[in-house]
Amino acid sequence: MAVRMKDIADDLGVSLMTVSKALRNHSDISEKTRDRVLKRMRELNYQPDWIARSMVTGRTYLVGLVLPDLMHSFFAEVAKGVARKLQPMGYQVVISDTEEDGGIERRQVGVLVNRKVDGLIIASAQHNGRLELFQMLDRNKIPYVLIDRILPGTQANYVGVKDDDLGALATEHLIAQGCRKIAHIRGPAVATGTGRLRGYRRALARHGMTARPQHIASGQYGDNTGYEAMQQLLRTSPRPDGVFCYNDPVAAGAIKAILEARLRVPEDIAVIGAGNVHYSDLLRVPLSTVDQSSTTIGETAADLLLQSMESKKPAAPRRIFIPPRLVVRDSSRRKG
Amino acid sequence: MAVRMKDIADDLGVSLMTVSKALRNHSDISEKTRDRVLKRMRELNYQPDWIARSMVTGRTYLVGLVLPDLMHSFFAEVAKGVARKLQPMGYQVVISDTEEDGGIERRQVGVLVNRKVDGLIIASAQHNGRLELFQMLDRNKIPYVLIDRILPGTQANYVGVKDDDLGALATEHLIAQGCRKIAHIRGPAVATGTGRLRGYRRALARHGMTARPQHIASGQYGDNTGYEAMQQLLRTSPRPDGVFCYNDPVAAGAIKAILEARLRVPEDIAVIGAGNVHYSDLLRVPLSTVDQSSTTIGETAADLLLQSMESKKPAAPRRIFIPPRLVVRDSSRRKG
DNA sequence: ACCGTGATAGTTAGCGGTCAAGTTACAAAT
């Protein structure tokens, strides 16, 4: 069916090997022959067979991208960044949505490994057994880069924001806007959630305040976390005058609750989220947020992975932190 | 390094072929031998080498998913649906973001084809040369399913909503809510955009109205299409009392413009979008919309592709239309 | 006793490439 090297070789009366070498610019082919070969390849529209090549070289030019949830816009953006960086280098991205399930994650990584992907980029779901999973990768010498969720206690390539800093940045901003009773709607007890909480506390401490326990709401109530957690916060006393929300969807829910209670944003309560999802400024009250440069994270992770894959000797793992960036919109901007 | 069939064969004193057959439940292996083989496989944690297998069978168990924009939540949801359906069947999804660029699309499809993916799911960006692209697929006998954007004038598997119906459904709803001067903010001049416009016109016609030319705004002004197009509509006379927007982000922008003009939604102007993006009800005015069951589209496309891939004889192409579903929220709900 | 048959296992050839070790032919060095 398709054109093979052999066809070209027979066609030109040279050996298969000559064709193979010519294609890969091997030094011991004369310019004349190489040109003949390349010309004929173009004429016949020869496409090298990746599979056959993989078989002998062991490289697949496939990269696995393992994400907890494609629909979460943060991960979608990361995916975009990764793809944009890798495709021009001849790599294809195999995607895997683990639905935040550790079991699926382990299984999928396993599948990808025995598909012999050249490398992996993983935003790992929380689960015990993560450690072994990554040790397995180390043993098999498969380069990988973790993103977003760091795995404490291991050395591994990592790209993400420092969640502490993110939390601190957001909280500092609220303080600068004059808020003095700042609440936090926290995220799940994974790295990201606890880091942001820690940053929140740190910022308060720096200004001689402490977080009132009743002002830290955790919202594991399902999908409209933000809405419900905020309702709960509104009943506390003193009533908060600023809220730092774990992420933008939560913040959107919080705003909804505040407005429903006939309070104003930001005059009565200033709100800031995190993630800078792209619809943030389409909300009725455009949402202040902390941008974590999702696409950049993806691109950077891809770069890091490329280095690990191309270099023969395993380089020392690196951790790259993208600085969080404040995006002030109406939900936290107090004039004067 | 890894365990191969040969290792198991030698280990057990049988031939390689026996192992191969045992693994695949070939009928001419005795139960006893098969069990011995499988047992040893488990003990040694044998993982078949997909590449080697592909090499001889010609099947890769890879499916290409070609999308114009991963960050668009519709496509992200589709991707999720596709992955969810395909992964359990042993297929992996190779993703490709074409950034709405026909050139990239063609190139990527090419790459995927010579990677020998078993099938493709494509939401094609608009460009001339599409036809040839799909003819190429036909020639190479690669099963594929188009989604969202149909390609007129060809026979091909397709899954999506009928955009006419979607437009009509939205418009009928506005009419039912008492709107009499209904405007439309239209999308780009591709299948989706024109279909929805056609549906809008059809619904109006059915009720003896016609679309006033000034009430059809096209908003190619960049990213806040909806906002700007709505401002323009607000200056027309008669002022519309209902707007059907091409999609939800546009609708969100439109609402913003309306509220800024100190008008009320839905009392003064009712608004409906399309797509039911997941943040629609986080907006200040929860947005009415037409759901196109993105995940279902993905799953259905995957099913259809599975059929084409598994059956040897190429089945007649099918077009599956998912009925659009009205989701009424506050932005269009008029009491009484 | 002969042969056909069904159940089980083994052999032979690749699939389309690449790698490493030959083989030429011809020019320069001894």
Next chain:
DNA sequence: ATTTGTAACTTGACCGCTAACTATCACGGT
């Protein structure tokens, strides 16, 4: 004239697996 060198190709062997034959053996029918 013989050796040596080198540029330019060619020759197997092999990557891990499967398809399509071929071989072996026990058993029953005639």
